[in-house]
Amino acid sequence: SAVISQKPSRDICQRGTSLTIQCQVDSQVTMMFWYRQQPGQSLTLIATANQGSEATYESGFVIDKFPISRPNLTFSTLTVSNMSPEDSSIYLCSVWQGANTGELFFGEGSRLTVL
Amino acid sequence: GDSVTQMEGPVTLSEEAFLTINCTYTATGYPSLFWYVQYPGEGLQLLLKATKADDKGSNKGFEATYRKETTSFHLEKGSVQVSDSAVYFCALSGGQAGTALIFGKGTTLSVSS
Numbered sequence: 001s002a003v004i005s006q007k008p009s010r011d012i013c014q015r016g017t018s019l020t021i022q023c024q025v026d027s028q029v030t031m032m033f034w035y036r037q038q039p040g041q042s043l044t045l046i047a048t049a050n051q052g053s054e055a056t057y058e059s060g061f062v063i064d065k066f067p068i069s070r071p072n073l074t075f076s077t078l079t080v081s082n083m084s085p086e087d088s089s090i091y092l093c094s095v096w097q098g099a100n101t102g103e104l105f106f107g108e109g110s111r112l113t114v115l
Numbered sequence: 116g117d118s119v120t121q122m123e124g125p126v127t128l129s130e131e132a133f134l135t136i137n138c139t140y141t142a143t144g145y146p147s148l149f150w151y152v153q154y155p156g157e158g159l160q161l162l163l164k165a166t167k168a169d170d171k172g173s174n175k176g177f178e179a180t181y182r183k184e185t186t187s188f189h190l191e192k193g194s195v196q197v198s199d200s201a202v203y204f205c206a207l208s209g210g211q212a213g214t215a216l217i218f219g220k221g222t223t224l225s226v227s228s
Contacts (some may be wrong), residue, residue: 033215042204042220043159079203087169092159104149106159 002097004107018081023093028073037090083114117142121219136190140206146207152174153202
């Protein structure tokens with residue numbers, strides 16, 4: 001199984017500021033996925049991050065708002081830029097492990113509250 | 116596009132009651148289907164999965180059968196416990212291995228003793 005560490009685990013941020021979330025995996029993976037879970041809601045995919053190429057964003061998410069870096073096969077960052085209260089969510093990093101479909105493992109999440 | 120529809124919650128049951136949480140999906144191709152669980156204060160973890168039609172996934176007394184004819188993957192447990200109280204998410208993965216999961220809205224289960 002994959003062990004995924006996210007930092008920070010939680011933070012309280014001021015409107016208009018930006019915050020970078022780090023995701024560290026204990027094994028090399030090709031694709032990493034960033035999800036958002038708004039309060040009481042399901043998980044929504046923000047983007048897929050491949051090492052060595054630009055991230056692929058889902059509809060409704062743009063690079064200027066959620067820039068992603070993927071410098072190597074075990075690490076990625078997601079920045080939430082120019083935050084507003086609507087960005088208050090849990091942000092989760094996830095990776096696949098196992099043959100074929102395997103299992104999608106999730107980090108513990110980063111809970112952001114924007115005031 | 117692909118989507119997952121889950122029954123609305125919350126679901127409130129007494130201990131030892133029978134549980135069903137309905138999940139239906141819309142997908143092109145042959146998706147894999149998953150149930151994830153999120154216990155209070157914990158991260159999301161896989162409960163069970165099925166990768167092809169008629170497969171039954173099972174774990175911790177929970178079961179779900181991949182029904183292609185009804186595009187369903189309902190979660191069942193014969194006798195729930197207080198410790199089963201959690202949020203349950205149905206999810207699907209497109210036919211290509213390693214693609215992102217699409218999640219349903221989640222169903223909150225509360226079990227009382």
